[in-house]
Amino acid sequence: MWNTLPLEIVRMIFLNLDMVALGNLRQVNTTIHQQVDAALFEYRLLRTHAAETLQALDLAQCTHYFSIQQLYHEFCHPRCRTCANFGPYLYLPSLSRVCFPCVLWHGRYRVASLEDVLQFYRLPLEDWCHLPVTYTAFDLLGKSPMSERMLIDITQAEALHKQRGRPPPPRESSTYRSYYGLTFHCRQASTVAFPYWDPHTRAAEPGAYCLGCTEFWERSRPKRRGAPKTWDEYYAWGPGVNWRGREAVERAFRVPELRQHFRTCPHVVRWRVGHAKEVVARSLSSQAAAHYCTTHLGGSSLAPPLEIASHS
Numbered sequence: 001m002w003n004t005l006p007l008e009i010v011r012m013i014f015l016n017l018d019m020v021a022l023g024n025l026r027q028v029n030t031t032i033h034q035q036v037d038a039a040l041f042e043y044r045l046l047r048t049h050a051a052e053t054l055q056a057l058d059l060a061q062c063t064h065y066f067s068i069q070q071l072y073h074e075f076c077h078p079r080c081r082t083c084a085n086f087g088p089y090l091y092l093p094s095l096s097r098v099c100f101p102c103v104l105w106h107g108r109y110r111v112a113s114l115e116d117v118l119q120f121y122r123l124p125l126e127d128w129c130h131l132p133v134t135y136t137a138f139d140l141l142g143k144s145p146m147s148e149r150m151l152i153d154i155t156q157a158e159a160l161h162k163q164r165g166r167p168p169p170p171r172e173s174s175t176y177r178s179y180y181g182l183t184f185h186c187r188q189a190s191t192v193a194f195p196y197w198d199p200h201t202r203a204a205e206p207g208a209y210c211l212g213c214t215e216f217w218e219r220s221r222p223k224r225r226g227a228p229k230t231w232d233e234y235y236a237w238g239p240g241v242n243w244r245g246r247e248a249v250e251r252a253f254r255v256p257e258l259r260q261h262f263r264t265c266p267h268v269v270r271w272r273v274g275h276a277k278e279v280v281a282r283s284l285s286s287q288a289a290a291h292y293c294t295t296h297l298g299g300s301s302l303a304p305p306l307e308i309a310s311h312s
Helices: 007-015 019-026 030-039 041-049 051-059 068-075 100-105 114-120 125-130 154-163 174-179 184-189 211-220 231-236 255-262 266-297
Strands: 089-091 096-098 111-113 133-138 145-153 191-193 196-198 203-205
Touching: 007 030, 007 068, 019 030, 019 041, 019 051, 019 068, 030 041, 041 051, 041 068, 051 191, 089 100, 096 100, 100 184, 111 114, 111 154, 111 184, 114 125, 114 145, 145 154, 145 184, 184 191, 211 266
Parallel strands: none
Antiparallel strands: 089 096, 089 191, 111 145, 133 145, 196 203
């Protein structure tokens, strides 16, 4: 019966499976294995170009939440879901492409432990099955160990809380402030690197960062703060610190976007201004030298001295 299904139907079935289910299905027999490889280019591309992301999904036990169609759709979407910049990361609880500044500070990407979320929003234990859970024993983005946790997206928990018609949580509690304050480590634990697949160039792009912006920021930021030695120190600087060029340090670009960026990059602009001044200074020096040679030596500064030239 499976062999009699139209290829379009087979493909639709495959796309609505998650990566684990499809991988298991490929092992059933040779026919299905060949059908998957022939009909589902999305599966091949994800395994080839986003293997580390898929491995992180498996480690976080999130793979079964999302279909291959959802994964591939985000794979081909270049922009962060909460701003217009290129997003080189994937926020696992909602399978959303995101940029680094947004995952650090945007309110959409807050996460907390399952126990805290259920207690804070007064949800019964059985409600956790309605929320995607990220299991983690280490920071997926920074690759550093952390205490094992089951993390829940706070935005989704809030939506479920409102859907259940329960009273709002107490805002004076310290738990509330922690939910709406620094959740940096939990955010990192729920985010992984995710390349962008350009279907036109048929190439995967991990994103590029501007070294010029980093140079400019390192030179212009207040030196009394010192360089950050931990993620906590880096995060504590906060987005509100108005240091020119800082926002571009954390921004990733697609390679085609870099040419446009270099027109406004403060480091490149400063270099161009300095280079232009140097060219002008050299030109003025050359003119002064030519004038001196013409006036005092009777020749051009570009020609050898007359007494040397006469030896030829």
